[in-house]
Amino acid sequence: MNCEQTRALLAEGGIMSEPLAEHLAACPACAAVRRELDDVRRMLDAAPAPSVHVDLAALYRRAGELEGLRLRRWRRLAWSATAAAAILLLALTLRFEIRWHDRQLVIGWGLPPAPVEPAPGPPAPKEPSHEQLAADMMLMKELVHAVAAEVQYRTDEQRNLVAGLERRMDSLSATSNTRWTATQRDFRALYTAYFGTRDKGATP
Amino acid sequence: MESSDHLLMERWRLGDVRAFEALVRRWEGPVARFLARYLCDHDGVADATQEVFLRLYRAGPSYQPRSAFSTWLFQIALNLARDAARRRRRIQGSLPQYILSDDADPSTTVAAREAAAAVDRALAKLPEPLRLVLVLRHYQGMSFAEISRLCNVPASTLKSRFAAALHQLRESLGALKPDYKESES
Numbered sequence: 001m002n003c004e005q006t007r008a009l010l011a012e013g014g015i016m017s018e019p020l021a022e023h024l025a026a027c028p029a030c031a032a033v034r035r036e037l038d039d040v041r042r043m044l045d046a047a048p049a050p051s052v053h054v055d056l057a058a059l060y061r062r063a064g065e066l067e068g069l070r071l072r073r074w075r076r077l078a079w080s081a082t083a084a085a086a087i088l089l090l091a092l093t094l095r096f097e098i099r100w101h102d103r104q105l106v107i108g109w110g111l112p113p114a115p116v117e118p119a120p121g122p123p124a125p126k127e128p129s130h131e132q133l134a135a136d137m138m139l140m141k142e143l144v145h146a147v148a149a150e151v152q153y154r155t156d157e158q159r160n161l162v163a164g165l166e167r168r169m170d171s172l173s174a175t176s177n178t179r180w181t182a183t184q185r186d187f188r189a190l191y192t193a194y195f196g197t198r199d200k201g202a203t204p
Numbered sequence: 205m206e207s208s209d210h211l212l213m214e215r216w217r218l219g220d221v222r223a224f225e226a227l228v229r230r231w232e233g234p235v236a237r238f239l240a241r242y243l244c245d246h247d248g249v250a251d252a253t254q255e256v257f258l259r260l261y262r263a264g265p266s267y268q269p270r271s272a273f274s275t276w277l278f279q280i281a282l283n284l285a286r287d288a289a290r291r292r293r294r295i296q297g298s299l300p301q302y303i304l305s306d307d308a309d310p311s312t313t314v315a316a317r318e319a320a321a322a323v324d325r326a327l328a329k330l331p332e333p334l335r336l337v338l339v340l341r342h343y344q345g346m347s348f349a350e351i352s353r354l355c356n357v358p359a360s361t362l363k364s365r366f367a368a369a370l371h372q373l374r375e376s377l378g379a380l381k382p383d384y385k386e387s388e389s
Contacts, residue, residue: 007367008367011363011367011370011371012348012367013366036374037370039374040377043322043373043377044342047323047324049233050246050249052235052249052250052253053232054254056228058254059254060261063262066258
């Protein structure tokens with residue numbers, strides 16, 4: 001056993017083994033270290049220990065108080081948690097929403113407005129069957145014939161109508177000329193009556 | 205025949221108040237000594253010890269006999285002591301007023317007072333990790349393995365710390381040694 005091992009064992013305060021005792025007997029330096037450490041240990045032991053007596057009555061009383069305090073805290077916590085859960089549930093049910101929109105605080109609840117459904121368009125045309133197409137073609141032909149016949153009829157009638165209208169227009173024009181001539185004659189007579197003989201070339 | 209600590213804890217958990225009282229009477233001295241040496245505050249030791257056993261009382265239902273009862277109890281005491289030390293920021297315990305018996309030799313009394321005060325000052329100067337291992341090893345007689353479980357520090361580190369603590373104390377108390385030795389003789 002060397003000095004380093006010896007001093008380590010001495011510092012640890014281990015049991016005095018035979019190799020340790022032999023080394024201490026042979027090494028005055030390690031023996032001096034041992035004496036110093038023993039002195040330190042004796043001095044540490046010299047300080048009297050405090051005498052303490054735990055007051056059990058006070059301990060039980062304090063434990064009861066702390067238990068009551070803990071229960072009150074737990075109850076408060078339970079109430080707070082219940083209230084928070086209720087608020088959360090209400091917010092979820094009402095779909096409560098707070099958001100910032102266009103420099104305004106928006107508070108809303110309820111379902112968002114449903115998107116406007118586009119009006120249904122006209123039903124898609126059905127592909128006509130061959131029989132239907134043939135019937136339509138026949139109907140179209142008959143209509144063309146009828147229109148052709150009516151056009152001839154309507155042309156004669158329109159000619160008569162136009163002739164009648166022309167006659168009426170000639171009659172109205174003649175009537176109008178007659179009335180205009182009479183109006184001019186009356187006007188000249190009145191002018192002469194008021195202003196005398198008319199100057200040559202002068203017209204009213 | 206004294207019941208083991210585990211047995212007393214079990215009896216207390218079953219409702220035997222006397223078992224708890226027996227535990228308190230058995231351990232109040234060691235706990236008080238540990239707190240006094242670790243905190244270097246003899247005035248507050250009574251309150252701190254009371255608080256340790258109050259915590260023990262409240263933590264009793266959660267006790268699991270996986271390790272020694274003393275390790276569990278000193279873990280509670282150590283946590284409380286560290287909380288107290290943290291609150292004070294620095295350990296500034298008042299030095300104790302030692303009460304010695306009246307029939308002691310007056311010269312021995314004075315020397316012992318001086319020695320005790322010097323020891324407390326020297327302990328207060330030690331860094332906290334060194335003081336902790338010194339107190340647990342020297343005053344509580346714990347093995348390094350037990351201290352390792354308590355502090356969650358390897359035993360080899362604890363041995364180094366213990367040796368360093370003794371070395372520092374040897375230097376701190378060296379000046380006092382001759383007088384003390386004279387008083388001893």
